[in-house]
Every structure is written in structure tokens, then in C-alpha cells.
Amino acid sequence: PFIAKISSFCYQFGRARSRRRKPCLPLPLPYKSLESSLIMTESSRIFEVVEDILEHIFSNMHNVQKNLQYWQTKAEGSNAQKAYFMLFERGPRALVDGTVELVRNFIAEDSSFRILCHSASELISERVTVLDSLQRMLAEFLAKVYIEIEKQRDNLVADSQKALLSLLVSINGLFSDLEASIAHLHATSQIDSSADRSNSQSGVSSKMIELDEKASQWTDGEIRDAIDLIYQKLHKLDSDVSALVAKHRKPRKIKRYWVRYTCGAVGLSVCSLWIVRHSRxxxxxxxxxxxxxxxxxxxxxxxxxxxxxxxxxxxxxxxxFRKRHKGVMEVEEVQLTANSLHRMLLAFCKQTSGQKFPEDASDQELLEIVMGRYEKELMHPIKSIVGGGELPRAMLIQIQKLKLDIETAMLELNQILRANEINFAILAALPAFILILLAITLLRSWIKQDKGAEGR
Incomplete structure (x- = not known):
């Protein structure tokens, strides 16, 4: 019982660890029913083998896709962009070789630029073809693996061990087909296909085919040998794909941007010398x-x-806010002046005309009466001043009206100045606000910049 518990714990730990793999498409397997029926044996390792295969295939497809996207982008470029790539994005040696070839073709009176563009098109087309074929092969292999798993799904519940072994043999056959396709692709791209390693595994493959006829009678040692063979083929597949991608991969970053790096290094050197010259x-x-x-x-x-x-x-x-009461007092002072003027107008009009005016009479009407009396008194100003006329009183009323107009204008001007002080302060701070906003925007775009969804 203790050994059984240890075995069960190890199996559960292995399954939990397998769930922490890199994200990929889930396997269409009835895990719950299988976990309750399988113990930690060699046949249960086939689950991990299948998951490792899928993880490696997805990783290889991701690597192929990154390089394929680069070459497809170059293929869609113009002739000038292709010529620039041939001369300035493949390293200094490519620049020297390309320049020599251009000069040689120019001396031979050939269209050197057309030849350069044609060479670039051939180079890019070859890489697109090889990588696209390799990606299609890996995708077909992945689809066939999922189809085989789907075929064995029902049998995994009824007879799990036999179904798993049959699945292992089917995957071995798919590996053989994929190896043949990649070997052909190696041959067409003038790369050795490492046929010696394939021949060394043919004996084990034939043994698996023989054992497939009696799949229910496999021993743990035979299952272990078959799983080791699958891992050998998986590692060989990784090696072949890596070799093929390395031959047709996009140039390294230092080669693509060597002109910028060179100019940057030269500029940095010049700036350093200039700084040293003007320093202590x-x-x-x-x-x-x-x-x-x-x-x-x-x-x-x-x-x-x-x-x-x-x-x-x-x-x-x-x-x-603090001096709000001061503004209220200023308005009250203007109102006091207006009330005083109104009373003066009422008294003057009542005394000069002998009529009684209502308290709510408008100042405009009263001023018309005052101005009429004022015009009459101006006909004889000396007599009015010396003889006790109404001219001095009318002049004082006009002075009071002038005072009221001045106080009203000063109050409005004070309000305008207060509003403009805030506006001028905001305008003065506007350049700083713009710089701060620009810095925040640049920082946000730098932090959240999208580097592209690789392998999407």
C-alpha cells in the first residue's frame, strides 16, 4: 500500500507538472477516466510523450513562422528595398561583395541594378519556399497526430493500454513520413539529410511494427525502448528543423542594423572626443x-x-474666497451712491416743478427734468449763481452722477482684471503643462509598446 501511494503521488505530480507546460492546443483525451484507471507504469508515460511532441512541434512552428514572416515582408517590398537589403542588411562583407559585383556589371555594360534586384528576389523566394514548405509539413504532422488521438479516444476508456500502444505506433509512422519529407526538403535545399542516423533507427522501427501485431503483449522494457525511439526521433526532428531554419533564417539583428550601429559608434566616438576636448x-x-x-x-x-x-x-x-466680503462692500458702496443720487433727483424735481413724484420713479425720467432745468439756468448763469438759482445744485447732481458712473466702471474693471489674472497665470503655465503631458504620453507609449504577437 505504501508503494502504491508513492506511485500515485508521483503520477499526480507528473501530471501537475505537465500542466505547467507552454500553452498549446489541448489534447482530446479523457484524463479523468484515465487517471482513475491507470497506475504509474511505462504505458502511462505515453501521455507525457505526446505532450512533449506537441510542445516541440509548436516551438518549431513558432521559430519557422518568425523567419517566414520576415522573408514574406521582404518579398512584398520594392526593388529599391530589395537592393538596400542585399547591400546594407547582410553585414559589411555583403556590402563589399555587392559593391564589387555592381562595379563589375557596370564595367561589363550590364544592368547592374536589375541583376542585383533579381539576385535579391531569388534569395528571398528560395527562403520563403523552403520555410513555407517546412511550416506546412509541421502543420500536417500536427493535424495527423490530433486525428490519431481522436481515433483512439473511445478505445482509451475501454482498453487504455492497448489504445496507447497503438497510438504510439501510429505516431512513430507519422514521424517516419515527416522525416522523409524533411529529408527531401534538405536535399532540394542542398543540405545533408543525415541519412545515417535514419538507417540506424530502422531496426527499432521494424521492431515496433512487429510488436504492433501483438500490442496487448508488450512488456515494460519494450514500451520503454519504443518511447526512447520516439524521443530520439523527436530530437532528430529538432536538429533537422534547426539546421534547415538556420540555413534560411533572417539575418541577425547586428547584421541588419550594422550601418546604424556603425554610424552610432562613430558619432559616439566623435562626441566623446568633443566632450573630452571641452572638459576639465x-x-x-x-x-x-x-x-x-x-x-x-x-x-x-x-x-x-x-x-x-x-x-x-x-x-x-x-x-x-478669503476677501469675498470686500467685493460685497464695494458693490454696497456703489449702491449707496446710486440711492443718494436717486434721492437728490427726487428732491430737486419736487422742489423745481412743484409736483410729487413716486419713490420708484426712474432715474432717467428725473434726469430729463434736471437737465431741462439746467439748460434754463445756463441762459443766465451769473444771475442763477448770485441770485440763489438752481444751477449750483444741478451741477452737484451731475457730479454725483459722474461719481456713480466712475464707481460702476471701476467695479466692472476690477472683476475683469481678476478674471484675466487667472487666465494669464494659466497661459504662463501652459508650456510646462504641454511638456509634462508630452513626457507622460511618450513614457506611456514606451511602456505599452506592442512588440508584435510572435507566432500568432
Missing amino acids: LAGSPDIDNWIHEAKESTINFWTEHLEQPLLSIRNELFET
Whole structure:
């Protein structure tokens, strides 16, 4: 019982570990029913073998897809882009060889540019063809594996061991077909197909075919040998695919961007020499002065365009709330002046015309009466002033009206200035806000930049 518990624990641990594999399509297998019927034997390792096969195939397809997408993009480019690729994206040696070939064709009075574009098209087309064929082979193999698993799905519940062994033999046959296809692809792309290793495994393959006739009688040793053979073929497949992809892979990043890296290195060297020339190492205080000026400029910009405008906005807003009562008193003072003028108008009109006016009479009507009396008094100004006329009183009323107009205008001007102070402070801080917003946008785009869904 203790050994059985240990065996069950090891099996469950192995299954949990297999679930942490790289994401791929799930196997159409009845795991729950199988886990309850199988113990930790050699036949149960076939599950792990199948999952390892799928993981390796998906990894190889992902590698092929990355390189295929690159060459397909180059194939869709113009002739100028293809010529640029041949000269500047394959390394310095390719640039020298391509330049020599261009000069040679030019001397021979041939169309050197057309020949270069034709060579690029042939190179790109060859790689697209090989990688596309390899991807199609791996996809067909993957589909056939899933078909075989689907065929054995019902038998896995009834007779799991026999179904698993039959599945193992079927996968071995699929591996043989895939090896033959890749070997043919190797031959067409002028790469050795490593036929010696295939011949060394033919004896084990024939043994598996013989054992397939009596699948229910396999021993643990025979199952172990068959699983080892599958892993050998899987490793050989990885080696062949890697060799084929390495022959037709896209150029390395350092080759594709060697011109940029070279220009960057030269520019960095020139900048380093220039910095050393203006630094303390050469006895020059230029860099120290520039740093000091840059520091002062930054501080001034921060103070003038961010700190002071923000403080001004803050002070203006808080002052508006703190001194709100002062604004109310100013409005009341204007109202007192207006009430005083209204009473003066009522008294003047009542005294001069002998009529009684209502308290709510408009100032405009009363002013018309005052101005009429004022015009009459101006006919004889000296007599009106000396003889106790109404001219001085009418002039004082006009002075009161002028005072009211001035106070009203000052109140409106004060409100306009308060509003404009906030606007000017916001405008002064606007450059700093724009720079901060631009920096945040660039930082966000750099953090969330999409590098592409590889292998999608």
C-alpha cells in the first residue's frame, strides 16, 4: 500500500507538472477516466510523450513562422528595398561583395541594378519556399497526430493500454513520413539529410511494427525502448528543423542594423572626443559653464512657467474666497451712491416743478427734468449763481452722477482684471503643462509598446 501511494503521488505530480507546460492546443483525451484507471507504469508515460511532441512541434512552428514572416515582408517590398537589403542588411562583407559585383556589371555594360534586384528576389523566394514548405509539413504532422488521438479516444476508456500502444505506433509512422519529407526538403535545399542516423533507427522501427501485431503483449522494457525511439526521433526532428531554419533564417539583428550601429559608434566616438576636448581633462571649463547655465535655465523655466503661475492661480483663488466680503462692500458702496443720487433727483424735481413724484420713479425720467432745468439756468448763469438759482445744485447732481458712473466702471474693471489674472497665470503655465503631458504620453507609449504577437 505504501508503494502504491508513492506511485500515485508521483503520477499526480507528473501530471501537475505537465500542466505547467507552454500553452498549446489541448489534447482530446479523457484524463479523468484515465487517471482513475491507470497506475504509474511505462504505458502511462505515453501521455507525457505526446505532450512533449506537441510542445516541440509548436516551438518549431513558432521559430519557422518568425523567419517566414520576415522573408514574406521582404518579398512584398520594392526593388529599391530589395537592393538596400542585399547591400546594407547582410553585414559589411555583403556590402563589399555587392559593391564589387555592381562595379563589375557596370564595367561589363550590364544592368547592374536589375541583376542585383533579381539576385535579391531569388534569395528571398528560395527562403520563403523552403520555410513555407517546412511550416506546412509541421502543420500536417500536427493535424495527423490530433486525428490519431481522436481515433483512439473511445478505445482509451475501454482498453487504455492497448489504445496507447497503438497510438504510439501510429505516431512513430507519422514521424517516419515527416522525416522523409524533411529529408527531401534538405536535399532540394542542398543540405545533408543525415541519412545515417535514419538507417540506424530502422531496426527499432521494424521492431515496433512487429510488436504492433501483438500490442496487448508488450512488456515494460519494450514500451520503454519504443518511447526512447520516439524521443530520439523527436530530437532528430529538432536538429533537422534547426539546421534547415538556420540555413534560411533572417539575418541577425547586428547584421541588419550594422550601418546604424556603425554610424552610432562613430558619432559616439566623435562626441566623446568633443566632450573630452571641452572638459576639465583638457583644461577647459566649457562643460562646467554649460551645465551651470543649463541648471539656471531649467530652474528659471520651472519658476516662471510652472511654480509662479500655479502659485498665482492658488493665491488668486484663495484670495477670492478669503476677501469675498470686500467685493460685497464695494458693490454696497456703489449702491449707496446710486440711492443718494436717486434721492437728490427726487428732491430737486419736487422742489423745481412743484409736483410729487413716486419713490420708484426712474432715474432717467428725473434726469430729463434736471437737465431741462439746467439748460434754463445756463441762459443766465451769473444771475442763477448770485441770485440763489438752481444751477449750483444741478451741477452737484451731475457730479454725483459722474461719481456713480466712475464707481460702476471701476467695479466692472476690477472683476475683469481678476478674471484675466487667472487666465494669464494659466497661459504662463501652459508650456510646462504641454511638456509634462508630452513626457507622460511618450513614457506611456514606451511602456505599452506592442512588440508584435510572435507566432500568432
